[in-house]
Amino acid sequence: MSIDGRKEQIVLTPNNYWTSDMYQFKKFITRKALPFIFLLLPLGINAQTLRVDSTYFGANEYIEYLPGNLPLIFAASHGGYLTPASIPVRSCAGCVTVTDANTQELARMVREAVFRRTGCYPHLIINRLRRNRLDANRDIWEAALGNGEAEQAWRDYHAFIDSAKQTVVKKFNRGIFIDLHGHGHSIQRLELGYLLSGSTLRLADGSLNAPNVVMNSSIRKLSEDNRKKFTHAELLRGAFSLGAFLQKSGYAAVPSDADPAPRSGDDYFSGGYSTDRHGSVEGSNIDAIQIECNFQGVRDSEPSLYFFADALAASLMEYLKTHYFEGLPSCQTITPVVSAPEDAALQIFPNPGCGTYFMKHQLQSNEYADATIFDVSGKAVLKTSLASGVLELPPGQFPNGLYWMIARRMSGQPLRIPLLQQCMY
Numbered sequence: 265m266s267i268d269g270r271k272e273q274i275v276l277t278p279n280n281y282w283t284s285d286m287y288q289f290k291k292f293i294t295r296k297a298l299p300f301i302f303l304l305l306p307l308g309i310n311a312q313t314l315r316v317d318s319t320y321f322g323a324n325e326y327i328e329y330l331p332g333n334l335p336l337i338f339a340a341s342h343g344g345y346l347t348p349a350s351i352p353v354r355s356c357a358g359c360v361t362v363t364d365a366n367t368q369e370l371a372r373m374v375r376e377a378v379f380r381r382t383g384c385y386p387h388l389i390i391n392r393l394r395r396n397r398l399d400a401n402r403d404i405w406e407a408a409l410g411n412g413e414a415e416q417a418w419r420d421y422h423a424f425i426d427s428a429k430q431t432v433v434k435k436f437n438r439g440i441f442i443d444l445h446g447h448g449h450s451i452q453r454l455e456l457g458y459l460l461s462g463s464t465l466r467l468a469d470g471s472l473n474a475p476n477v478v479m480n481s482s483i484r485k486l487s488e489d490n491r492k493k494f495t496h497a498e499l500l501r502g503a504f505s506l507g508a509f510l511q512k513s514g515y516a517a518v519p520s521d522a523d524p525a526p527r528s529g530d531d532y533f534s535g536g537y538s539t540d541r542h543g544s545v546e547g548s549n550i551d552a553i554q555i556e557c558n559f560q561g562v563r564d565s566e567p568s569l570y571f572f573a574d575a576l577a578a579s580l581m582e583y584l585k586t587h588y589f590e591g592l593p594s595c596q597t598i599t600p601v602v603s604a605p606e607d608a609a610l611q612i613f614p615n616p617g618c619g620t621y622f623m624k625h626q627l628q629s630n631e632y633a634d635a636t637i638f639d640v641s642g643k644a645v646l647k648t649s650l651a652s653g654v655l656e657l658p659p660g661q662f663p664n665g666l667y668w669m670i671a672r673r674m675s676g677q678p679l680r681i682p683l684l685q686q687c688m689y
């Protein structure tokens with residue numbers, strides 16, 4: 265990252281281009297004017313300028329904000345890589361400095377997955393600083409330990425989330441904030457944090473629905489007002505809970521209908537600073553859920569990240585539709601997903617996609633030695649091996665349209681998988 269001039273720069277920097285308004289904005293906003301930008305944000309002046317196809321940065325480009333047009337906000341505070349010399353390594357009693365591996369990548373993939381499914385974007389705020397320089401999921405003292413640059417990054421991070429929340433409330437009244445993390449606990453399951461401890465979750469449903477528990481929940485607002493009048497306990501671990509939707513997609517989650525509470529002695533993260541600050545526990549209209557992702561099968565490879573990102577996107581959209589909104593905006597007409605059913609022996613993802621596809625199969629490696637890609641006229645255009653798990657269809661060579669992958673089997677009929685190449689840019 266270049267240092268020259270950057271330190272003097274601006275809070276909001278479109279990544280791709282400048283509109284004339286934004287250019288004037290940039291000229292106006294120097295670092296000295298930083299205190300004022302966050303006065304502007306709550307007035308919504310800035311929200312009208314932000315574009316979902318642009319990227320915005322805080323001071324020194326430590327914090328990145330990708331605006332959205334859905335009532336869904338993601339944040340990733342522990343997946344950063346930047347280690348500027350001007351911010352010392354955090355060191356204090358009890359300070360945690362370990363990075364949540366691949367959570368920045370996961371957050372970006374979830375945003376793209378939501379777009380593929382809906383044509384709309386969720387908001388995304390990323391702390392690009394390594395956690396040993398800034399822990400944005402702590403109060404400012406523990407987060408930055410008094411370093412001015414780190415403190416500014418902390419303020420930028422939460423101001424961008426505040427701005428996203430304000431945009432959501434203005435347009436939809438309600439919404440969800442998802443704080444994405446990765447845990448190193450031995451039990452490989454997603455830990456969904458609602459600010460309720462493991463021992464609280466072990467209470468009977470009736471106790472979870474008591475007002476003194478609901479008032480301390482990060483989904484307090486949803487519990488008080490949801491479309492189908494589900495109770496707090498049902499929202500946490502019923503058949504229509506987020507945990508249940510994720511379980512149904514093949515990802516173990518606690519709490520959920522299958523795993524209603526961590527057992528006594530289990531490691532479990534119940535939600536941290538951001539879930540508390542940005543959720544409805546303080547009375548706002550935005551509910552919050554911390555998602556602590558296990559590593560195996562979720563964050564351990566690029567295909568794992570892609571498949572999980574899609575499952576999380578689908579689960580959250582289902583959650584929004586079930587509990588919050590009868591209908592969500594249609595931002596762009598896109599072709600529906602054409603992939604085979606989720607329990608198919610061979611899956612291709614993303615589908616529709618552009619250029620790079622991941623293949624996931626559940627049979628033994630010798631069952632599908634190779635596969636052939638055919639275009640709609642029936643002409644074989646590519647032979648490939650399933651072993652690598654990755655299929656490349658460079659857009660210049662493979663025009664948009666429908667293709668078929670046909671995989672030979674040791675016995676029985678070959679499998680036919682439709683694949684839609686749909687490059688938008």
Ligand SMILES: [Zn+2]
Pocket residue numbers: 342364444445446
């Ligand atoms: Zn974390």
